[in-house]
Amino acid sequence: MLQQIIQILPQVIIDGLTLGFVYAVVAIGYTMVYGILELINFAHGDVFMTGSFIGAAVLFFMMSVGFLSSLPSLIVFIIVMAITAIVTGLMGVGIERVAYRPLRKRNAPKLIALITSIGISFVLEDVVRFFAELKTGNYIITSPPLFNQKMTLDIHSVMPVFNKITFQSSFILVFIVTIIMLIALDIFVNRTKWGMAMRAVAQDRETASLMSINVNRVISITFFVGSALGGATGVLFMIQYGTIDPYIGFILGIKAFTAAVLGGIGNIRGAMLGGILLGLLEMFAAANLSTITHGAMGAEYKDVFAFIILILVLIFKPEGLFGKAVVEKV
Amino acid sequence: MIFGWMNQFAQSKRSQIIFFAAYVVLTSLGLYFIQDSVIAFLLLLFSILILYYLKLSNKAKWIMGFLILAILVPLSASHGSAYQSYMEVGTLVGIYAAMSLGLNIVVGFAGLLDLGFIAFFAVGAYTYGIFASAQASKFMPFGHYPLPGDTFWLFIIAGALIASIFGILLGIPVLRVRGDYLAIVTLGFGEIIRIVLNNMDHPINITNGSMGISSITPPDFFGISIGNSSQFYYIVLAIFMVVMYIVTKLEDSKLGRAWKAVRDNEIAAQAMGIPLVRTKLAAFAIGASFSGMMGTVFAAKQMFVDATSFTYLESTMILVMVILGGMGSVPGVILGAAVVTILNTQVLTEISNWLNQLSTTGAIAIPDALSPAKMQRLIFGILLIVFALYRSQGLIPHKNKKVNAEELKKAASEGSSSPEAGSPSPETALVNESRTTGGVDL
Numbered sequence: 001m002l003q004q005i006i007q008i009l010p011q012v013i014i015d016g017l018t019l020g021f022v023y024a025v026v027a028i029g030y031t032m033v034y035g036i037l038e039l040i041n042f043a044h045g046d047v048f049m050t051g052s053f054i055g056a057a058v059l060f061f062m063m064s065v066g067f068l069s070s071l072p073s074l075i076v077f078i079i080v081m082a083i084t085a086i087v088t089g090l091m092g093v094g095i096e097r098v099a100y101r102p103l104r105k106r107n108a109p110k111l112i113a114l115i116t117s118i119g120i121s122f123v124l125e126d127v128v129r130f131f132a133e134l135k136t137g138n139y140i141i142t143s144p145p146l147f148n149q150k151m152t153l154d155i156h157s158v159m160p161v162f163n164k165i166t167f168q169s170s171f172i173l174v175f176i177v178t179i180i181m182l183i184a185l186d187i188f189v190n191r192t193k194w195g196m197a198m199r200a201v202a203q204d205r206e207t208a209s210l211m212s213i214n215v216n217r218v219i220s221i222t223f224f225v226g227s228a229l230g231g232a233t234g235v236l237f238m239i240q241y242g243t244i245d246p247y248i249g250f251i252l253g254i255k256a257f258t259a260a261v262l263g264g265i266g267n268i269r270g271a272m273l274g275g276i277l278l279g280l281l282e283m284f285a286a287a288n289l290s291t292i293t294h295g296a297m298g299a300e301y302k303d304v305f306a307f308i309i310l311i312l313v314l315i316f317k318p319e320g321l322f323g324k325a326v327v328e329k330v
Numbered sequence: 331m332i333f334g335w336m337n338q339f340a341q342s343k344r345s346q347i348i349f350f351a352a353y354v355v356l357t358s359l360g361l362y363f364i365q366d367s368v369i370a371f372l373l374l375l376f377s378i379l380i381l382y383y384l385k386l387s388n389k390a391k392w393i394m395g396f397l398i399l400a401i402l403v404p405l406s407a408s409h410g411s412a413y414q415s416y417m418e419v420g421t422l423v424g425i426y427a428a429m430s431l432g433l434n435i436v437v438g439f440a441g442l443l444d445l446g447f448i449a450f451f452a453v454g455a456y457t458y459g460i461f462a463s464a465q466a467s468k469f470m471p472f473g474h475y476p477l478p479g480d481t482f483w484l485f486i487i488a489g490a491l492i493a494s495i496f497g498i499l500l501g502i503p504v505l506r507v508r509g510d511y512l513a514i515v516t517l518g519f520g521e522i523i524r525i526v527l528n529n530m531d532h533p534i535n536i537t538n539g540s541m542g543i544s545s546i547t548p549p550d551f552f553g554i555s556i557g558n559s560s561q562f563y564y565i566v567l568a569i570f571m572v573v574m575y576i577v578t579k580l581e582d583s584k585l586g587r588a589w590k591a592v593r594d595n596e597i598a599a600q601a602m603g604i605p606l607v608r609t610k611l612a613a614f615a616i617g618a619s620f621s622g623m624m625g626t627v628f629a630a631k632q633m634f635v636d637a638t639s640f641t642y643l644e645s646t647m648i649l650v651m652v653i654l655g656g657m658g659s660v661p662g663v664i665l666g667a668a669v670v671t672i673l674n675t676q677v678l679t680e681i682s683n684w685l686n687q688l689s690t691t692g693a694i695a696i697p698d699a700l701s702p703a704k705m706q707r708l709i710f711g712i713l714l715i716v717f718a719l720y721r722s723q724g725l726i727p728h729k730n731k732k733v734n735a736e737e738l739k740k741a742a743s744e745g746s747s748s749p750e751a752g753s754p755s756p757e758t759a760l761v762n763e764s765r766t767t768g769g770v771d772l
Contacts, residue, residue, distance in 0.1 A: 040510055102719055110510055111443055116718040118646060122711030130708075134697050199447075250642065254521075257514055262598060296533040304525050307518035314507045314515055 003161075005288050010155060011165045012287045013280065018171050020279020021178035025233040026256035027263070027271040028033060028185060029226035034204040035266035036222050039110065042117040043095055044230055045253015046124040049246060051088045051231025053236040054141050055080050063144050073146055074151050075175070077239070084235050087226040092227025093220050095120055101216070123247070129246040140245040143238045147173055170240045177236060181229055182272050188225070189268055198222055204265065251303060255282070258310040264320025273322065282306055346384050346457060347396055353377055354398065357734055358406040361433040368676060371416050375423075375668065380605055382661050383727075385577060399567055404560060418559040419675055421631065425624045428573045430651040431618030433659065435577065438658035438728070440613035441593030442505075443513040446520020450618035451497050452527060452640035454489035454625020458482070459543040459635040460536065463750070478552030485626050486569065493622020501614040520645055526636035534699045542636025549630050551621045562631045569627065573620050577660055580616070589613055590658075622742035643707065647674070654719050656724020665725055673709070678702045696703035 026048050033041040040231045058080045062068050068076055132139045147170040156164045173307040189195040200208040209215045237252075239245050255278060263274025284301040313320065354377050360370040381395055399420075406418045429451060436444045460466050462482070466475040504515045549556045549565070556562060580586045588609045591599035600606050629635045647670060655666025682703040688694055702709075717724065737769030 040514060097721070099715060108722065111437075112718045113708050114443055114510060114513055115649070116715050118649070119711040119714030119718065122646070122707040122714070124711075126705060126708035126711065130700065131452075134700075140524075188467050217543065251521075253519060254514065258518075261511070297530070298524065300529050304522050308520050310518050311503060311515055315503050318507065318511070 001291055004291055006161055007163045008160050008287055011152075012283050014165055014167050014171065015052070015287075016204055016280035016283030017276065017282060018167075018279070019274035021174055022233055022237055022240075022252070022274025022275075023256050023279050024272045025178055025181055025229050026252065027259035027275045028182075028268055029230045030253075030257050031260040031263070031265055031268055031271040032222050032226045034260070034270075036198065036205075036219060037100065037104070037113075038153065039113050040117065040257065041226075042114065043099075043120040043124060044255070045249035045251075045256065046121040046128075046258075047088055047092055047095075047227045047249070048165065048234045048237070048252065049231040049244070049249030050124055050128055051234025052082050052093065052244045052248070053141070053234075053246070054231065055084045055235035055238050056141055058083050059146070068144065068146075077146065079086065081177070081235050082230050085232040088231025089224040089228030089235070091231075092223040093191045095227075096220060096223040101219075114235060121253075125246045125249065139242060142243050143277050146170070146239050148242075148293065153166055155255035168240070170236075174236045174240050178233070181232065185229065188325065194218070194221055202305075250275065254310075255303075255306050258306055258313075259320075261310060262313050263318055265321040267320065267322050270320055274320070277321075278306065280308065335345075337463075340386075342442040343385050345527040345530075346488075347386075350377070350380060350384060353380065355404065358402050362406040362409055366410065366412055368680065371407060371419075372672065372676075374398075374406065375420075376670075379665060396571065400564070404563065408560070411655075414559050417563045419672065421559050421566045422675060423671045424563070425628060425669045425685045426648065426651060426671045427532075427664045428570050428624050429621050430648050430655070431573055432617040433648050434617075434652050434658065434660070434663045435580070435589070435620075436613050436617040437652055438663065439589040439593065440610060441580070442508070442610060442613065443516070444614075445513050445517035445521070445642070445645055445649070447617070447621060448517075448640045448642075448645040449520040449523040450493040450496060450621035451625040451628065451644075452523055452635075452637070453493045453618075454528060454622030455629040455635045455639070456537060456543070456625075457487045457489045457492050457622070458626040459546050459629040461485070462547040462630070462749075463543050463545055465535075465538055465543045468538075476547045479547045479555060480552075482547075482549030482630055484628070486623050487594050489626035489673065491622075493625065494619040496622075497618030498611055501611045505610045505614075505697055512594050512751075517642065517645075521636035524637050525639050527640070537637075539675070540636065542634055542638075544634045546633045546635070548633065556630075559631070562627065563686040566624075566627055569623055573623075574664070576616075581660065585609070585612060612762075640724045643710075646710060646714075647706075649712055653722075654713055654724060656726050656728055658720075659724060659726050659728035662724045662726035662728065670710075674706065678706070678709075745747075 026044065029044045029047070030041060033039060033044070059068070059076070062076055062079070068101045099120050100113055103113050103116065120149070129139045132141055147168065147281045150168045151167055151169055152169075153167075155162050187195075189198060197208070197213045197218045198221070200211065200213055201215055205215055208218075234244075237248075256275065259275035259278040260271045261274070262278055263270025263272070265271075282302050282305060285305040286299040289301055354374070357370060357374040357377060360367065361374050364370055374680075377398060378395055381391055381398070386394075387759050403420065404417065406580075407413050429447070432450075433444065433447050436442050436447070461475065461477050462474050462479070462485070466473070500516070500519050504512060504519070507515055527537050528540050529543070530537040537543065551561075554561075556565070575766070587605045588599070591602065591604055592606060593607055596606065599609075628639075632639075648667075651666040651670045653666070654669060655664065656662030682701045685701065
């Protein structure tokens with residue numbers, strides 16, 4: 001049994017990293033908003049989903065115009081990513097304006113903000129479903145092939161304990177792009193003036209506003225950055241996994257939130273690590289659960305696995321693996 | 331002058347009763363003679379809402395409401411072909427109203443956002459489904475299955491108990507979690523239950539997996555097998571009445587006030603000596619038990635259960651009912667449940683059919699994607715946003731019971747002079763204060 005697990009380990013790591021990077025970037029959106037507003041933005045998973053659909057739409061458009069065959073696919077990819085990121089970023093700003101800012105002004109209880117965010121996520125899901133179904137007749141969409149050459153890394157011949165690994169070329173793309181996004185974000189938050197303002201607002205909103213920081217604008221920028229990253233990751237998801245539907249955002253959103261909690265909510269680097277860790281754990285579970293339990297539990301329990309991690313972390317270490325404990329004050 | 335006269339008319343108790351009686355007679359006659367008119371049926375149901383606003387004693391309202399629902403509605407609808415479908419709507423409204431009363435305890439009274447509430451419904455439904463079909467013989471070493479239909483009545487209680495045990499089991503770990511994390515943990519719990527139910531066909535076949543459990547024995551009432559919606563209507567009505575009675579009693583009990591205190595300020599409530607965990611657990615258990623009871627009825631009515639009836643969408647639907655009606659407001663939540671259920675089962679499908687007809691006759695081409703029956707999520711989403719932003723107190727806002735402060739003080743001072751009543755307890759003082767300040771709207 002152990003040998004079997006070790007054999008497929010490299011493949012599991014590759015798949016887990018791919019999924020983990022997706023979780024990591026989406027988790028950042030949750031963690032940034034939570035850090036600043038102490039609000040679980042339920043709509044974020046659906047912003048990710050909308051991003052993947054916008055990406056698909058742009059890609060289909062470019063295909064119909066003929067760009068896809070005439071331009072190198074890397075340039076097409078960059079254009080798609082840029083358009084999607086800007087659109088979803090603006091969408092995030094809009095969501096904050098419509099759904100959260102009025103509540104913040106009124107000082108409404110947190111419960112109400114949670115409820116509006118659930119409402120927004122439902123509206124997004126249905127609007128996307130409507131357009132997808134209107135255009136294609138089916139809400140499940142298969143993306144046009146891009147970066148789907150199969151690659152094989154024959155480590156079996158070097159280290160016979162392992163099996164061969166196969167992956168799509170899009171894996172490399174996901175890997176590189178998410179790392180670029182993560183580093184860029186880290187620099188943005190830690191080195192720039194806006195990033196400093198963001199950290200200040202997260203620390204203490206009122207004092208920050210006394211230090212002549214425009215709190216509302218900082219919140220808007222946070223939503224823009226988080227949603228743009230989420231939307232761009234949606235494009236990566238679409239290219240990597242091929243099929244998308246309007247309901248992918250829900251489960252993926254919860255898992256990304258789990259990742260954010262795992263890394264300590266409000267902590268951006270923690271969210272990155274939490275995402276990667278969760279992706280690896282989940283893939284490991286999906287691949288080996290059936291072997292470990294002798295067929296009693298199959299890969300269909302991988303979602304349960306992620307939720308159990310969430311519940312365990314929240315109960316035993318609610319501050320996360322990399323966060324600080326917060327004391328609730330009166 | 332007309333206004334003055336109208337005002338006088340509206341204030342007078344007798345004219346109110348006359349008006350109400352005329353309304354009820356008119357709508358029930360309307361339903362009796364125009365059988366296929368959904369509007370007449372809905373107008374008749376609407377009389378319950380009018381009844382709520384009449385200036386009558388509570389007892390009279392209960393009796394009249396019961397008479398209308400138990401006798402007048404079935405009688406005037408029983409005439410035509412649409413009878414069963416009307417009663418089906420009535421049954422569903424009852425099921426959802428009882429469930430949303432349960433969620434109202436958790437969300438509205440105790441202020442704990444539960445996004446996986448449907449899980450308890452699923453537990454109740456599967457409890458009856460497994461034992462009242464041949465499914466149980468696949469894993470139970472003893473006993474003869476399916477159990478006969480007259481055990482259904484026991485299963486209503488069993489469903490409530492098992493669901494409340496699940497509520498406590500969920501609550502024990504979850505309630506230690508800080509406020510807004512609770513929402514996501516309960517959501518995760520709801521999904522876990524659904525996935526587990528969907529996959530428990532191996533290694534031991536307990537729930538028959540994604541195939542679901544079929545041919546569930548219908549309940550048996552002294553030898554009469556209950557299979558029609560018109561018969562289930564009475565079961566649901568009876569349970570609903572019991573649930574409503576319990577909730578209204580609970581709301582002003584010590585426990586109910588403890589819930590509201592926890593909702594308004596957890597730390598302050600703890601400082602006042604309210605045991606946090608026990609109070610929250612009680613909310614979870616009681617809320618879940620209503621859901622479990624109705625789950626049993628649901629399984630018996632559908633004669634089939636599978637995991638697709640217990641998704642996140644359903645949990646949110648019940649949340650929409652609570653938010654729409656007004657968190658913490660019992661009449662509001664019932665209204666919310668009725669509105670959402672009727673919208674979902676009647677209005678949307680009617681509009682979809684009508685639009686379909688239009689497109690087939692070629693009047694206007696409506697794309698299939700726009701069909702309102704598919705727009706549930708959009709409608710629920712918009713309802714949630716609009717109500718949370720603009721009317722967070724809901725359709726019928728929650729009212730705190732009015733207490734006359736002077737009388738209470740007098741009663742307390744009189745009580746202290748008589749030896750058996752004891753000194754004025756700090757509890758009464760607390761009640762007094764929280765009532766007059768009116769509490770916090772959520």
